[in-house]
Amino acid sequence: MSDGLPSRAARLRAWLEERVPVAPLLAVAREKRVPLHRHTIWYYLGGMTLFLFGIQVATGILLLLYYRPSAGEAFESVQFIMTKVPFGWLIRSIHSWSANLLVLVAFTHMFSVFFLKAYRKPREITWVSGALLLGLMMAFGFSGYLLPWNTLAFFATQVGTEVAGKLPVIGHFALRLLRGGDQVTGGTLTRFYGFHVAVLPAIATVLVGLHLVLVQQHGMSVPPGVAAAGKSRGEPGRTMPFLPNFLLRDLIGWCAALGALAALAAIFPWELGEKADPFAPAPAGIRPEWYFCWMFQSLKVMPNLPMGIEGELVVILGIGAAGLLWLLVPFIDRQAETATGGGVGRIMVLAGWMALAYMAVMTLWVYVAPGGPG
């Protein structure tokens, strides 16, 4: 630029900047800082969840190119993807493994947020949108499980949708809504496909957008104990720049996750099983995906109560009530601002540990019970 004129690239950047102003966003990102303390590690889980969600979107779109959502063709099309499509086995296996990792990471993210009390004011809506997103991820898992139309998926869906049918008042409606009739048929498959690739992604886009905007606006929450300790020492909390320090660390995590997914897909390709036969008897060991096992086992072991109250109904209502309470956690724990969290806070922490222990025990029970998957 010896003649003092801007280069072609600089002119192009200026042209673009004028039309798509990215600089203000970059400036905000450069200003963004992430608190540094002994719990900082948990901050990476949100980004990891988002990364895995991105993997799901990308691999899902690729699978869509070959998948055929009908009872007559679904299994064969997945078999075609696994055997004939170049790298089809890799894409499908990564999609399935990533789905499981996504739910695991999202669960861990949610419990870390819960125990660090990151849901407290003004992040109540961030919590609600996150909790709804976790439910949405499980719905993605449930609807996606049926799509290969194999025996296990068919009967697991039959059992899963039966649970919806037990709901008081709206049970029959919910069952027919999910199945597209009274039985699990090809109609159910088409419907689940619709949920999986259109309805749920549309809702997820809105919720993920809202969740991310709120996270950017409110920044990372510092746990009350850490904040109080810093305040008592009279020191401002340590931070690190989001761009590039935190993002580079995020990238390391994402690369590691990608490596883990590649290894899982190559060493343990997601199996396809046998094509579903609606007229065959249900095989032994039918169970849902691991993240539904705690609910499945609760339904299985709950006996009927006196006065003709169905055990299953009690479990369904109990899980429904627990889910609602979970969603309302920020509004119940109003003393979360204090370092100790107060009486309600301590009860909340105890309840969180109990919920975690309950889910772990029930899930393990499914895997270690005689005739179980293990």
Added chain:
Amino acid sequence: MKPLVLVPLHLFLLAGLAAAAEPQRPAPGPGPLETSCVQCHRDLDGELLEPTKHTGDDIHFLKGLSCHDCHGGNPAAGMDGDPTAAHDTSRGWTGKPSRKVIPAFCAKCHADAVYMKRFDPHARVDQLSEYRTSVHGKKNAEGDERAAVCVDCHGVHGIRAISDPRSRVYPTNVADTCAACHAKPEIMGRYFIPTDQYAEYRRSVHARALYEKRDISAPTCNDCHGSHGAVPPGVDNVASVCGSCHGREATLFKETEAKRNLDLSACIQCMVCHSNHAVLPPTDAMLGVGPESTCTGCHDKGEPEYEAAAKMAAGLGRLTQLEAEAQQLLDRAAQAGMEVGPDRFALRKARDQIVETRVLGHGFDLDRFLAAANEGIAAAEAGVTAGQHAFAELRTRRIGLALSLLVIVVVIVLLAQKIRQIEARKTERMG
């Protein structure tokens, strides 16, 4: 006012009128267990007591029949212990029938279609006419008291329905029932009939199916020899008997006879290779010219049949070996996580061709046999190739994974270095 003394008279007249108004019913006879036969014989000893012990499980009693329905007499008379009135010859009392007349004795009812249909609309009524065609029936007609009659197989009293697993003629019990006579040299000796059939049968594939797999459709004595028309299958009709179940083999066998204008009945029949009672599970080694071959029993080296048998055995051997190899490869590939469902499905063709080829061996048509074997060999070879491809693909995946992980590790290391650089620069600036 009527005198009180007349009241009993009125009552008596009223009762008489009421009795006269009721319709006259025939007096019902005694129930099956209430007959004078049962009542008296219960108190007797030995063989006269014996029949009354089986009234609870005998099919006739269970159907509402009693002693007099077979033996005649008056079941209502002789309740006082006097047998003369009950043993009323004018009412057909016969007592114990002689062995010679037993078939006709049972056939009084069992050959009467109208009577038998009262109990079972599908009841067969041809047993006596069939029996008369059998060796048993012919000997009986000649007056041979030792020839088997109805009661020898079905029992005398305590006869159970043939569908009752405790019946002596239930499929799993038939061989023992026949062996009760046919395995005894002291009985069969006088007829010059061998007695090893039962022992041979118990070693057979048929007996294994019947007793070990509890498959009651598996053949036992009467399935080949007939139930009542027990005729030993002659050499000229063994193929027909075996062919009643093994239809494809029998058809091929007969086709060969027709095509070559031969009568093979004199020299070859099923039993020459497979034996008759000891039908052992057939093996592929029976075909060919090896030590277990049945072909070499008739054909010597140098004969075209000998050469054909050798070629057949080689074709079938290659097919079974390739099919097993393909199966094993695909199983291992599936265990390694490879999706080989379509290849496994395609390999079924080879399996089908093994079955087809084994059956075609009964047609003695070398070209047809080898064509079927080659079709299976092509399918099996495709299976082996598919298995090998699966393992090659598996190796490629592992190599691809290793390279990807290497790239990922390098990227991670570079990122970590970048972070260190950035943070070192910042520390320098602050310092």
